Amino acid sequence: MSEEYTPDLYTLEDEDGHEQVFEMLDAMEYEGEKYYALTPYYENPEETLGDDGEVVILKSDFDGDEEIMVSIDDDEEYERIGNIFMKRIEEMFEFDDDEDDDAGSSTYS
Numbered sequence: 001m002s003e004e005y006t007p008d009l010y011t012l013e014d015e016d017g018h019e020q021v022f023e024m025l026d027a028m029e030y031e032g033e034k035y036y037a038l039t040p041y042y043e044n045p046e047e048t049l050g051d052d053g054e055v056v057i058l059k060s061d062f063d064g065d066e067e068i069m070v071s072i073d074d075d076e077e078y079e080r081i082g083n084i085f086m087k088r089i090e091e092m093f094e095f096d097d098d099e100d101d102d103a104g105s106s107t108y109s
Helices: 045-049 075-092 097-104
Strands: 009-013 019-030 033-040 056-063 066-071
Touching: 019 075, 033 075, 056 075
Parallel strands: none
Antiparallel strands: 009 019, 019 033, 033 056, 056 066
């Protein structure tokens, strides 16, 4: 039985009221705060090809009892959290490039 991948999707609204769908790449707690790494989601695979691979880093906050995702205003905090996420994401999607290098190389005499 094969398991079908179902992405965790979130529709977020920016300050201008525009909605966009994002896929959750990772979530973590760091120094008592919860952070999320998301990337734009496209239903049409061809749209994904034109995407620049943007990763959006957001932080958990509360609006009353409801948890919401908000921008990180502090540049130092954003940079620190962004670097942690990028390292984690690289490890999640790590590929063995050695096999590709060996298969694609040829020796000419």
